[in-house]
Amino acid sequence: MDLTFDEEQEMCRRAFREFMEKECPVEVVSEMETDPRGFSREIWGKMARLGWLDLGMNDESGESGDAMTTTCILAEEMGRVLAPVPYVSTAVMGARAVAVGAEEPVRSRVLDSVGEGGCVIAAASTEGSRFDGLRTMRCEVRKSGGGYLLNGEKTFVEWAHVADYILLTARVNGGTTAMLVDRAEQGVTVRPLKTMGAERFARVSFEGVRVDPALTLGNGGRGGVSAAFEDAVVRGRVALAARMLGGCDAVLEAAAKYARERVQFSKPIGSFQAIAFRLADLATDLAGARLLVYKAAWTLDRGRPGASRLAAMAKAMTSDLYLKATDAGVHIYGGYGCMLEYDVHHYYRRAKAEAMALGDAERCRAEMFGAHAEERAVRWALPRQVEGAAL
Amino acid sequence: MDFELTDAQKRLQEEITSFCLDGHNQEIVSDLLAEGDPYDAHSWLLFRRMAEKGWISLNWPTEYGGLGYTPEEISIFHETMAYYRMPMTGLILTSLVGSVIAYFGSDELKAEFLPRAARGELLFCLLYTEPDAGSDLASLTTRAVEDGDHYIINGVKIFTSLGHEAHYGLLAARTDPDVKKTAGISLFMVPLDAEGVQVNPIYTMGSGQVNEEVFTDARVHKRFMVGEKNNGWFVLTMALGLERGSISGVAAQGWRYHDELLEEVRASGLDSSALTVQKLARMETELEVSGLLNSRLNSLISAGRIPLAEAAMTKLYSSEAILRMAGDGVDILGLPGLLELNSPEAPLGGFPEYLYQVATMVTVGAGSSEIMRRIIAKSALSLPV
Structure with a gap:
C-alpha cells in the first residue's frame, strides 16, 4: 500500500x-x-x-x-x-x-x-424530483415506420441549453438503452430552470424525436440496465465527489484563514475551541473522504471489483461533508458569510445541487446494500463457533 | 498510489489469522470472554504463545528481537489480532514500554528487561496519568527525589490498565519542580511489588478493571531511570507516538462488530428498514475511512515523515467512529441489544452492550478527542488554539 x-x-x-x-x-x-x-x-x-x-x-x-x-x-x-x-x-x-x-x-x-x-454533452440522469436509479425511467423508445422515436421528459439536465448531445437512457423492449440525442433534432425542447446555485439546469422534453441508431450506446448490461450509462454514472459520481472535495478544501482553507485573522474578545476567533474544533473535524473528515475518493478512482483504474460500491460510498460521504463544510464556512464568517461580496456563498449555494446530483447521500448508501451489495469486500472471515462457548 | 496489500503482506495476514483461529487459542479467547472483559483481560498462556511468534518485540530494533515490520505490517498485525478478539492490552503495553527501553534505556536496562520481556516473561504497564493530571499530563505531581543510589517516589497514579498483573510500570515522575513543567520530568521502570507501592483496583463499566497505584516513599534504584534525567517529557512524547501503531486495532474491532451485525440482520429476519440500511452503510463507510487514514499514516511514516496532524486525525476519526457504531449497533438490534454479555438469548453473544460500555474509553485513552482536535487545529490549520 x-x-x-x-x-x-x-x-x-x-x-x-x-x-x-x-x-x-x-x-x-x-x-x-x-x-x-x-x-x-x-x-x-x-x-x-x-x-x-x-x-x-x-x-x-x-x-x-x-x-x-x-x-x-x-x-x-x-x-x-x-x-x-x-x-x-x-x-x-x-x-x-x-x-x-x-x-x-x-x-x-x-x-x-x-x-x-x-x-458539449449534457448528461440526463433524472426524470422526477431526484436521481432515482436507472430502472425507473419513463422515457421510451418505440419503433415507428422504418425508425425509432423517443418520447418523454428529463428534468434538471445540466448544460442542456448549450449541449450538442444529450446523454440519456430510455426504455426499449422491456430493458433500457443509453443513447446520445442530438439537441438540434426536431422534437427536442429545452426549458431552462433557475436554481439556487445558478446551475444551468433545464427541463428537456422529447416528442417523437428520431433516434439515430449510430448514436445508441448499447444495452444488455446487468438487469437490463445500459452498461454504458451505469459506467458513466459510477465515474460521474467519483468525479463529482472529487469536485466536492475541492470545494470543501477551498472553504476550509478560507474559513481557517478568516479564523486566524478575525479578532473578537481581543483574540483571533480561531483561538476559541468552538471554532477551532469545528474546523479540525472538517479537516479530518476531508482527509478521510479524499482517501475514499481516490480509492474508488484507483479501483476503477485497475479494473478491480468493488468500484461501483466505493463510488457510492465516496459520493455519499463527500455529499454530506460538502454540506457540512459550506454550512460551517458561512457560519464562521458570520454576517460576512451571507454577503455577496465575500466568496463563501458561492460554495454554499452550489453544495446542495452537487450533493444531490447522481444520487444524494441516502440514495448512495441505500445502493450499497441494494444494487452494489454483492460487491461488498470481505476482509476477514468470521470464526466458526467454538464448542461450548458463545463467540 | 496503491491500495492493495503486497503478496508478502497477505501472507503475513494469513499467518496471523491462522494463529487467531487455532483451536487452542480460540478456547483461551472464549474463556476470557466468559469471564466478562475480553478486550482488557490477560492470559499468560496466550501472551507466551504470542511471544514465541516474536510479536511482543515486533516493533523493537531488530537486534533486540524486532521483526523489521513496516508500519503497514505492524498495522496488519494489530488489525488481524483485534478482528479475532485476541486480548492485546498486555502485548501493546509491554511492546511499547520495551520500545522505549530499546530506544532510550541504558545498556544495563536493555539487558535486564528486553530478553525476558520478548520471551513473554514480563508484563509492563504505563504509570503516566494522575488523579489531577490527565489531558494536561505535564502537570503531574508525583515526585522522585534523589537519595544516594536511589530515588524516593511519592505520589498517585491512576487508570492503569493491567496494573494488577504487571511486574513493572513505566513511571513518569517530577525530578525537578523548579523548572517549567515539561522540563523536570523523568521516567523510571518501577517494580510494582516494591515496598511502598500499593496497587488498588478500580472497577469500570463493562466488567473492566484499571488500577490506582499509591507510592509512599517507594525506593527505586537509579539504574532504573529510562533516558536522561529531566528528559522524560521528550521520551513520553515519542512513546505516545509509538502507541499509535495499535490504533488500527480499534477499527478492526469495529469491522468484526459490523460483520456480525450484518449477519444478524440477514439471518434473523431482523428489521432491515431503510434506517437500518443507512446505519450499516454509514458504519461501513466510517470503518473504511478509518482504515484508509491509518494506511496513509503508515505511508507517511514509511516515507520518513513525522505526521503529527495525520496521527491525530486517525485517532480522532476511528475512535469517534467506533463509539458511534457501538450505539448504532444497539439501536439496530433494539432492546435485545442491551442483553448482557454471554447471556443465552443475547444477539451477537451480548457483545453490543459490552462494546457500548468499553468504547467510551477509546475516545479518552491515549489522548482524548479534544486533545486530538487541538493538535489538528494547530498543526494542520495553523489556528492559534
Whole structure:
C-alpha cells in the first residue's frame, strides 16, 4: 500500500491549480452566473488545448493506467475555484458512455470532438424530483415506420441549453438503452430552470424525436440496465465527489484563514475551541473522504471489483461533508458569510445541487446494500463457533 | 498510489489469522470472554504463545528481537489480532514500554528487561496519568527525589490498565519542580511489588478493571531511570507516538462488530428498514475511512515523515467512529441489544452492550478527542488554539 500521490501526480496537481487560479478567479464565476451560455468557452478551449478534456479516456492501458485518478485531481482543482465548465457531463460521463457503448466511426468522431473541446454533452440522469436509479425511467423508445422515436421528459439536465448531445437512457423492449440525442433534432425542447446555485439546469422534453441508431450506446448490461450509462454514472459520481472535495478544501482553507485573522474578545476567533474544533473535524473528515475518493478512482483504474460500491460510498460521504463544510464556512464568517461580496456563498449555494446530483447521500448508501451489495469486500472471515462457548 | 496489500503482506495476514483461529487459542479467547472483559483481560498462556511468534518485540530494533515490520505490517498485525478478539492490552503495553527501553534505556536496562520481556516473561504497564493530571499530563505531581543510589517516589497514579498483573510500570515522575513543567520530568521502570507501592483496583463499566497505584516513599534504584534525567517529557512524547501503531486495532474491532451485525440482520429476519440500511452503510463507510487514514499514516511514516496532524486525525476519526457504531449497533438490534454479555438469548453473544460500555474509553485513552482536535487545529490549520 502507498496512499501518497507520486511525483507525477503532484506535478499534475500543481499545473491544474496554477491554471485554475489564474483562469478562473471568482469574478469569472460571478460573471458566468448571469452569462447566457453560463460557461467560459475560453477556459474550455484552453483546457482542450492542454489535453485535459481527454484525460479520462486513455485508460485502456491496464495495470499502469491512472486516468480516473488524474481526472479526480483535475476535478478537485476545478471544484476549488468552481470552474464554470461542463466538464463532468462531457469529459467524464459523456465520453465514458461513448467509449463503452458506441461503434466506430461514431465513437472516434465524438471522442475526438470532446477532446478538442468541440462538443458539449449534457448528461440526463433524472426524470422526477431526484436521481432515482436507472430502472425507473419513463422515457421510451418505440419503433415507428422504418425508425425509432423517443418520447418523454428529463428534468434538471445540466448544460442542456448549450449541449450538442444529450446523454440519456430510455426504455426499449422491456430493458433500457443509453443513447446520445442530438439537441438540434426536431422534437427536442429545452426549458431552462433557475436554481439556487445558478446551475444551468433545464427541463428537456422529447416528442417523437428520431433516434439515430449510430448514436445508441448499447444495452444488455446487468438487469437490463445500459452498461454504458451505469459506467458513466459510477465515474460521474467519483468525479463529482472529487469536485466536492475541492470545494470543501477551498472553504476550509478560507474559513481557517478568516479564523486566524478575525479578532473578537481581543483574540483571533480561531483561538476559541468552538471554532477551532469545528474546523479540525472538517479537516479530518476531508482527509478521510479524499482517501475514499481516490480509492474508488484507483479501483476503477485497475479494473478491480468493488468500484461501483466505493463510488457510492465516496459520493455519499463527500455529499454530506460538502454540506457540512459550506454550512460551517458561512457560519464562521458570520454576517460576512451571507454577503455577496465575500466568496463563501458561492460554495454554499452550489453544495446542495452537487450533493444531490447522481444520487444524494441516502440514495448512495441505500445502493450499497441494494444494487452494489454483492460487491461488498470481505476482509476477514468470521470464526466458526467454538464448542461450548458463545463467540 | 496503491491500495492493495503486497503478496508478502497477505501472507503475513494469513499467518496471523491462522494463529487467531487455532483451536487452542480460540478456547483461551472464549474463556476470557466468559469471564466478562475480553478486550482488557490477560492470559499468560496466550501472551507466551504470542511471544514465541516474536510479536511482543515486533516493533523493537531488530537486534533486540524486532521483526523489521513496516508500519503497514505492524498495522496488519494489530488489525488481524483485534478482528479475532485476541486480548492485546498486555502485548501493546509491554511492546511499547520495551520500545522505549530499546530506544532510550541504558545498556544495563536493555539487558535486564528486553530478553525476558520478548520471551513473554514480563508484563509492563504505563504509570503516566494522575488523579489531577490527565489531558494536561505535564502537570503531574508525583515526585522522585534523589537519595544516594536511589530515588524516593511519592505520589498517585491512576487508570492503569493491567496494573494488577504487571511486574513493572513505566513511571513518569517530577525530578525537578523548579523548572517549567515539561522540563523536570523523568521516567523510571518501577517494580510494582516494591515496598511502598500499593496497587488498588478500580472497577469500570463493562466488567473492566484499571488500577490506582499509591507510592509512599517507594525506593527505586537509579539504574532504573529510562533516558536522561529531566528528559522524560521528550521520551513520553515519542512513546505516545509509538502507541499509535495499535490504533488500527480499534477499527478492526469495529469491522468484526459490523460483520456480525450484518449477519444478524440477514439471518434473523431482523428489521432491515431503510434506517437500518443507512446505519450499516454509514458504519461501513466510517470503518473504511478509518482504515484508509491509518494506511496513509503508515505511508507517511514509511516515507520518513513525522505526521503529527495525520496521527491525530486517525485517532480522532476511528475512535469517534467506533463509539458511534457501538450505539448504532444497539439501536439496530433494539432492546435485545442491551442483553448482557454471554447471556443465552443475547444477539451477537451480548457483545453490543459490552462494546457500548468499553468504547467510551477509546475516545479518552491515549489522548482524548479534544486533545486530538487541538493538535489538528494547530498543526494542520495553523489556528492559534
